[in-house]
Structure formats: C-alpha cells, structure tokens
Amino acid sequence: MSCDVVIIGGGATGVGVLRDAAMRGFSTILVERVDLAQGTTGRYHGLLHSGGRYVVSDPHSATECAEENVILKRIHPDAVEETGGLFVALDGDDPEFPDKFAKGAADTGVPVTEISAAAALKREPRLNPHIMRAFEVEDGTVDGWRMVWGAVHSAEEYGGRYLTYHRVTAIEMHDGAVTGVVCHSDKDDEDVHIECRAIVNAAGPWAGQIAALAGEHDIHVVPGRGIMVAMNHRLVNTVVNRCVYPTDGDILVPVHTVSIIGTTDVRATDPDHLVIEQNEVQKMLDSGEALVPGFRKNRALHVWAGARPLLQDKRVSANDTRHMSRNMSVVKHDVKRLVTVAGGKLTTYRLMAERVVDAVCEELGENRACRTAEEPVATGPTYQVTHRLAGVEKAKKRDGGLPDKDPIICECELVTKSMITKLLDEQPHATFDDLRRQLRIGMGPCQGGFCASRTAGIAHEHGCWSSQQATELLRLFLKNRWGGLYPVLYGQQAREAALDEWIYSGTLGLDDVPASPLPAGAELPSATRFPNPAGQESPTHVTEGGAQ
Secondary structure (H helix, E strand, C coil): CCCCCEECCCHHHHHHHHHHHHHHCEEEEECCCCCCCCHHHHHHCCEECCHHHHHCCCCCHHHHHHHHHHHHHCHHHHEEEEECCEEECCCCCCCCHHHHHHHHHHHCCCCCCCHHHHHHHHHHHCCCCEEEEEEEEEEEEECHHHHHHHHHHHHHHHEEEEEEEEEEEEEECCEEEEEEEEEEEECCCCEEEEEEEEEEEEHHHHHHHHHCCCCCCCCCCEEEEEEEEECCCCCCCCEEEECCCCCCCCCCECCEEEEEECCCCCCCCCCCCEEECCCHHHHHHHHHHHHHHCCHCCCCCCCCEEEEEEEECCCCCCCHHHCCCCCCCCEECCCCCEEECCCCCCCHHHHHHHHHHHHHHHHCCCCCCCCCCCCCCCCCCCCCCCCHHHHHHHHHHCCCCCCCCCEEEEEECCCCCCHHHHHHHHCCCHHHHHHHHHHCCCCCCCCCCCCHHHHHHHHHHHHCHHHHHHHHHHHHHHHHHHHHHHHEEEEEEEHHHHHHHHHHHHCCCCCHCCCCCCCCCCCCEEEECCCCCCCCCCCCEECCCCCC
C-alpha cells in the first residue's frame, strides 16, 4: 500500500490527524494495533473540559480547553452532552483558592459565574450542603468512542483509510527520512507494507516505543496512571468539581447512565500493565462521599485505569505525574518527516491534530489550510441521555407495541437487536469488546449479566461467529468485565456478581463447555491488573481496561 501520510495510533488524536490530513487533500492511512479508541481515549472519565480545572495550575491549557469546548459542541453534537459544571469549595478546603480560581478564569478567558450555595444545592440537591463558594462553568461530557468513530467516518468521506488490529513492527527509512512502515495484521496473520511520505506518531503512552523503531530514543513519554470508578446511576446531572488545586478524586462526571468519580495520578512503568491498588479505590469512594453524602451507599459498578501520555517534564520529579504539564507537544525529529505528538487532552484533540498536520506540511514543504473547526462531523442537537429511549418508544409506537420486531437486548443501555446486526454487517470480524465500545453493551448496571449471552447468540445467528467462537468470545468478555468488578465486590455489587455467576456457571454451564481457540486478534495486549489482598495476582483478574 502507499499514501502520503501514515498515522500510528487510533485514539482521538490519531483519528483527528487522519481527518485533518484527509480534509487537506493528503492520502492517509491510520494503523492501530487493536480497536479504535481502545487505549487512553477509551479509558477516561468522560469530561469535556471547560478549562476551569486548569485556570490556576496550567493557564495555557485552560484557554485551549475553553476555546475547543465551544468547537467540539458545534462539530460533535451527537457525542457531547451539555451538562454544565460546578466548582464547589467545601468546608475545610483552602479558603483562598476560590479567589485564585476566579482571577485565573478571568485571566485565561474561561467563562465562570459565581452563584450562591443555595443555588448550587437547588441545581444538585445531593451535593454536600457545607458549601462555602460555588461557580458555574461550561463543562460537559463526551462519548470518546462516538466522537472517534464519527471523525473516522468523516475522514473516510475524504479518502482517509484506517486499519485496526495492525501492529507496527518496523519503520523504514532512506537517507535520514522515513519512507514507510511495516505492520502485522493480527486478524489476517500477514505483514502489510505501507510506503509513505511522512509518519505521524500518535501512539499516546506508547509513542516512545514507536519513536525508538526509527532510532529516536530521546522521546520520554511518561504514562500517568489514573483510576476511575463508575457508580450504577447518575448521582448528579452536572459535572461537579472540587474548587481546589487539582488532586485525586476531585471530579464527579455524569456519563450516559452512570456517574464516574476520578481520578488518581501515579507514574506507571508500562502502559500495557496498569495496576490498581485497593487503597486507590477506597480513596475514590471517600472523595465521592465528600462531594455527595451517601455516595458509598450507592453501588460501585466498575473500576478501570488509563495512562496519560505525558512528556517528561524536567521542572518536576520524574515520578511526579500530577504536576507534569498537560500541554500538548508536537515534536520533530532528526529523522526527517517523522512527527510525534504527546500530552494534551481529549478536549483539545482537534487542536492537537491541527498543529500536527501543520508540522507535517512544514516537513513536506507544503501549505494547506485546516478546516476542521468549521466543518462539522455531525449535525443536530447535542446528545441527551434519553435519546435511545426516545428511539425505542418511537419504534414501539410505529409497530403498535406488539409483536416486538426489534427487541431490546441490553436493557441498561437500551441496545436493540438491529443495532447489533447493523454493526456486524459493517464489521463482520468485530470482537465482543468491539461491540461493547461502539454500542455500550455490558456497560450498565448488570455489567453484561443479561445482555452478553443474548449478544453472543445474535452474532452466531447472524453468521459472524461460529458456536465455538461465540462461546470463547463470551468467556473473554465476562473475564474482562470481572477484572473491573473485582475491586468493588461488596454490598449490592457482590450480590450482582453472584447473580451473574449463577447465570453463566450455574444455569448455562459456561465453565463446562470445552475450550476452543479465540478468533485472531481477540486477546488484547493491554491489561489492567488488580492485585488481590494477599498480593498474588489471580489469572482471572486481567481486564482489557476499557471504561466502565
């Protein structure tokens, strides 16, 4: 294969580069070692930043977030929910920080309005009543997977191509410049050679490994590990932030049908093996209790971790990821026509892509204007959590209620049978977790207990998976779900896990079905690991690590 630009990495930044470069007239191919948005993009808390979080700690990032927040709401309305946000200072917090926050907001252009504690409590009655100061901001939530797939489909309209489950094994060079990449297609078990004029390294926390393939060993990307905990429903309908200098567990985000508390920030040694400690989970639950009294009485649903791709910041300790800059970095190398991008946030993915493609144009000696801020990926109103319910009710009314022509397969996330079969028609080699990321199967309160077996049956009935493949993919899916359940097995969540165990091991006898090989590419390389209390890792406690 051949093209102008190869993009390595299928997260938000890589996909943004694919779309931007394709819109500027470059022929482009994106390669990703697993599924799109399976890495950092799919493992975060869902916050669309207003910029408020950074007005004191990182003013430059605050301004970028505020500007991109407005753009993303306009170009990705189907992926953004305009929840609004609150910053609240509680009794015991630094009493001087709110004034620094208000001044920082004014200096950075971040829209902020101070409101009374009574007004904040009227908006979110579950909040801690001991509020000293409260500020309204323009936070929102964003579905990273929906945003990424929307951008990919937009890129395809301009000729952009993407290859998932393609691992880069080599970067080819001639006369000090890149000339191509070699990938291995895990699903087809074959090598793919792509000639190109330029390469963009958008591999996130793996960017250092990719740069090393070109002999560039000076890119020190530090994985900043953060954990998040999903609660089983929306405890708030507004993003709630502590009005303090950024710290652990200071954000509560309503995303789709759940609420997410996050996050920690600890240096990881390997982004493929992120360890979640039990004390970190407890810290998140304590932080949630401080914001919403009674938080711990609700059911903790799932725990996961992601790795921020932070460039080594010489101003702070190599292990101090909390205080490393979140600024995006676009790096040109001694090897010509290779550009690496790191840092930044999902909120600024479009701006990052613009600056990367600008750098590619400079490397190629061309001048092509960016249009991604003006041309929308989707049109219409912004997302609402009730949109699937409205669609189901409309279909029921149209069909007279009975018989059920398009049954609901996942009640938690209102996924219908036609949604599954349509996606399987588009991606017949999709794995179970591919379906989860794009449709949210198994991401609601039952964590796949009821919908997983139904989905496996539909995929088999549709001719995509053999009975053996369906069984093995179902087993792997449940194993991945279990990894995120293990750290919160107490109270109602323990009862839910026991019910799921009875369904699959007791009623369906899944443990007694003979094992078969998994389809190629199904076993993902990335894993989040959960040590048990004795410090010994059980082989079942390994999860693909995706959000919720």
